[in-house]
Structure formats: C-alpha cells, structure tokens
Amino acid sequence: MIKVLHTSDWHLGNTFEGISREDDHHFFLNWLIQELIEKKIDVLIIAGDIFDQPQPSAEAHKIYFQFLFQVSQKTDVKKVIIVGGNHDSPSRLDAPAELLKLLDVFVVGGMNSDFSSLSRYICPIINEHNHIELVVAAVPFIHEYRLGVRTVxxxxxEIQLSFKEKLTALYKNLADEAEFMAKGAPLLATGHLACVGCDNDDAPLEVHRVGTLGGLSPDIFDSRFSYIALGHIHRAYHVENSKAYYCGSPLPLSVKESKQTRYVQVVTFTDQKLKEQLPLIEKIAVPLRRKIHELKGTLDSVLYQIENLTWDTIAPPILCLQIDVDMYYAGMDFEIRRKINSYFSKEAPMIASIKQNLIQLNNALKENDSNYFSLKDLTTEQVFIKMCENQNQNVDEELLNAFRSLLSEEIL
Structure with missing residues (x-):
C-alpha cells in the first residue's frame, strides 16, 4: 500500500487587501505536518502555485524551506513532488532543485520547449526493498507557446483544438515513459490548468488564451494514469468522467472561498501490482485559523452585526464591509474602528475594506429595471463616483470637493 497526499495553491506570501496571511499559512503547514505523520503519508504532491507571486518575499521563501525541512525530519514521507503553477517563477522553483534532492524533494518548476527527453518529468517512488511502488509524471503549468501552439x-x-492535441500528445508520451519505468506499478500525473466543471470564481485568473475558463476536456489525460492531481482551481471537485481531481486551495483567498470548506486529498493505492486499479480517495477538511466575512447594510446594521459577531476559529475573522449611505461620510472608517475596539476586549476582527454604497445613485441606476445605463443619464459627478466605486476607492466629501473644484476650473 502507498498513500499520497495531494494539495495545491498555497499562495505563500499572499495578502488580503493588505492583510498578511503569514500566520494563516504557518497554522496550515503545522497542521499538514501532523496529518502527514498521523495518516502515514508516503508521497506529498504540491500541484502548483506554491507562491502568490513570481518573485516571492524572503519570508515566503523561509516558510517554504522550513516546511520542506520539517517534512524530512519529522515525517516518514519518501518523496515530496512539487510542480510550478502560473503564479510561480519556473526558474526560481528549479534553482534549488539539486540541493532539495538531499531532502527527497523532486521539483519541476516549468517545462521547456524540447520534449525529446521526458525523463526529467518522471519520478519513481521506490520502497525499502528497492522496488518501484508508483511512478509520477510531474507536469507543471505549461504556457501554450511552450507546446508550439500559435494564436496568430x-x-x-483552431487554437483550442491545437492546444488540446498538444496536451493529449504530451500526457500520452509521459504515460509511455512512466509505464516503461513502472514495470506494472500504478501511474499518477499532475497538472496545473483549468478543466471542465469550473467557473470564473474558482480561480483568480485564466491561465491560457484558448477560450473561456473550463474549456479543457478531461480526455487530454491518458487513461493509463490512475489519478491526476490538479492545481489552479481553488475549489475541490472531481472532474466528471475522468480520474482527475482538484483539491482546491487550503486557505480561502476571497469572501466566496471562505464560505466553502477547504480540503487536501489522500489517495491510497492498495495494491502496487495492479496498475489499472482505482485508488481510494479521501477528502480531508482543512481547519482554518480565521475566515473572511462580508457584512452588508446600513452603518447601524453593520455595527450591530459586528457587535454580535461570533466565530468558531482560533482567530477572529477578516471583515469586508459594504455600507449603504445617503451621502459619503468621511469619518466612517474611524468611527467603525473605534466601535470595534469598544466591542472586543481581546482580539478584535480585522477590517480589510470599507466600501460606501451611495443609495441615491444606485436607485437612479435601477429606475429602468436594467443592468445597463447610459452615460447621458448620469451627471459628471455621478460618473466620477461610479468610476471610483469600480476601482474600490472610497469617496468622501474631501475627495468630492476636490473633484468639484477641478470641475469648476475646467468649466471656467
């Protein structure tokens, strides 16, 4: 028996509206170490987007390397397999790859355009008897250009068809290479892409210029792979009619994600002699250190919601506030923060954003019961306010007075 833990989309270094997630990542990774020990995991797979930015901070790097060192020292994991995602810099991930081999870490930051030798992407898992238990085809995020897909x-x-054909050929060739090495052991592959079943809210951005998110069919994956560990989509789900799975991000990175349970996935191969076997799959809920809540309503209503706020996590939530107002109130941020300090004697919720929604303008835009409106129906000031709202910019009287001053000068 061999057990694999599939996780992805850590986004180390991420901030939410300027609020650091460093403590949340420490909490998750400490929990993950314990899961690796208690579940007796043999292989850990991280399917891309380890970092939030291509040039991660020194602190994000420190968290990353400390975790890998702890895995090598505290657990019985035989191999950690890491592939790059669209948020990662392939060269930065690959740079310490030779050194990380000493910790039994196998890294593939990116793929080059030369597919004549695919052995670099194949990782055999070998037991104490020197027998191969599992073979992993470690496929990172691949830009379509690397596959020879041209959009001009x-x-x-035509672009979608070409991309599908290229990916299908790649996974077939990897399966050929892995099968030759496996000598009957099961095969597993990774990927960092968007498959059918996801929607625009499931990931921060589209990764390929081949049409809408979710346009890739699961038949790109060779049937010889018993499990495909995918990353990029932040929601955990099984890609229909396939052996492909998303485990989702372990931390919620948005209000919507905070409403969904976060998971890692344990994949158990019960008999290494049956390469066609379907593994046992178990979703493990990830405990959260804190959540992200969105509160809406009038100022009094939102303050009442904050005062009566409860949480089931060890840390209070991050709050995104949407306040309905008749006119913009310059001192609202200060008043809300002062109230919060009076409500909570110990740790208080953190305010990520406070957005004031002008009711008069909203009502004017809804007069025709339509989602669309004409600029000619708005005053210059209303257009300015609407543009600020679209940029998440709070509009107070000071900003409006400055705009009115400029507008007056323009008219003169």
Whole structure:
C-alpha cells in the first residue's frame, strides 16, 4: 500500500487587501505536518502555485524551506513532488532543485520547449526493498507557446483544438515513459490548468488564451494514469468522467472561498501490482485559523452585526464591509474602528475594506429595471463616483470637493 497526499495553491506570501496571511499559512503547514505523520503519508504532491507571486518575499521563501525541512525530519514521507503553477517563477522553483534532492524533494518548476527527453518529468517512488511502488509524471503549468501552439491568424476554435492535441500528445508520451519505468506499478500525473466543471470564481485568473475558463476536456489525460492531481482551481471537485481531481486551495483567498470548506486529498493505492486499479480517495477538511466575512447594510446594521459577531476559529475573522449611505461620510472608517475596539476586549476582527454604497445613485441606476445605463443619464459627478466605486476607492466629501473644484476650473 502507498498513500499520497495531494494539495495545491498555497499562495505563500499572499495578502488580503493588505492583510498578511503569514500566520494563516504557518497554522496550515503545522497542521499538514501532523496529518502527514498521523495518516502515514508516503508521497506529498504540491500541484502548483506554491507562491502568490513570481518573485516571492524572503519570508515566503523561509516558510517554504522550513516546511520542506520539517517534512524530512519529522515525517516518514519518501518523496515530496512539487510542480510550478502560473503564479510561480519556473526558474526560481528549479534553482534549488539539486540541493532539495538531499531532502527527497523532486521539483519541476516549468517545462521547456524540447520534449525529446521526458525523463526529467518522471519520478519513481521506490520502497525499502528497492522496488518501484508508483511512478509520477510531474507536469507543471505549461504556457501554450511552450507546446508550439500559435494564436496568430488562428480562430479560437483552431487554437483550442491545437492546444488540446498538444496536451493529449504530451500526457500520452509521459504515460509511455512512466509505464516503461513502472514495470506494472500504478501511474499518477499532475497538472496545473483549468478543466471542465469550473467557473470564473474558482480561480483568480485564466491561465491560457484558448477560450473561456473550463474549456479543457478531461480526455487530454491518458487513461493509463490512475489519478491526476490538479492545481489552479481553488475549489475541490472531481472532474466528471475522468480520474482527475482538484483539491482546491487550503486557505480561502476571497469572501466566496471562505464560505466553502477547504480540503487536501489522500489517495491510497492498495495494491502496487495492479496498475489499472482505482485508488481510494479521501477528502480531508482543512481547519482554518480565521475566515473572511462580508457584512452588508446600513452603518447601524453593520455595527450591530459586528457587535454580535461570533466565530468558531482560533482567530477572529477578516471583515469586508459594504455600507449603504445617503451621502459619503468621511469619518466612517474611524468611527467603525473605534466601535470595534469598544466591542472586543481581546482580539478584535480585522477590517480589510470599507466600501460606501451611495443609495441615491444606485436607485437612479435601477429606475429602468436594467443592468445597463447610459452615460447621458448620469451627471459628471455621478460618473466620477461610479468610476471610483469600480476601482474600490472610497469617496468622501474631501475627495468630492476636490473633484468639484477641478470641475469648476475646467468649466471656467
């Protein structure tokens, strides 16, 4: 028996509206170490987006390397397999790869355009008897250009077809290489891409210029792979009619994600002699250190919600506030923060954003019961306010007076 833990989309170094998630990542990774020990995990797979930015901070790097060292010292994990995501810098991930081999860490930051030798992407898992138990094809995020897909003078349908054909051929060739090495052991592959079943809220951005998110069919994956560990989509789900799974991000990175349970996935191969076997799959809920809540309503209503706020996590939540107002109130941020300090004697919720929604303007825009409106129906000041709202910019009387001053000068 061999047990694999599949996780992805850590986004180390991430901040939410300027609020650091460092403590949240420490909490998750400490929990993960314990899971690796208690579940007796043999292989840990991190399917991309380890970091939030291509040039992560020194602190994000420190968290990353400390975790890998702890895995090597505290657990019985035989191999950690890391592939790059669209948020990661392939060269930065690959730079310490030779050194990380000493910790039994196998890293593939990116793929180059030369697919003549695929052995670099194949990782065998070998037991204490020197027998191969599992073979992993470690596939990172691949830009379509690397696959030879060209978008110039091509229709969207032609681009999608070309991309699908190239990916299908890649996974087939990797399966050939892995099968030759496996000698009957099961095969597993990774990927960092968007498959069918996801929507625009499931990931921060589209990763390929091949049409809408979720356009990739699961038949790109070779049937010889018993499990495909995917990253990029932040929601955990099974890709229909396939052996491909997303485990989702372990930390909520938005209000919507905070409403969904976060998971890692344990994949158990019960008999290494049956390469066609379907593994046992168990979703493990990730405990959260804190959540992200969105509160809406009038100022009094929102303050009442804050005063009566409760939480089931060890740390109070991060709050995103949407306040309905008749006119913009310059001192609202100060008043809300002062009230919060009076409500909570110990740790208080953190305010990520306070957005004032002008009711008069909203009502004016809804007069025709339509989602669309014409600029000619708005005053210059209303257009300015609407543009500020679209940029998440709070509009107070000071800003409006400055705008009115400029507008008056323009008219003169």
């Amino acid at each position: 003078f091509q229709s969207e349908k």
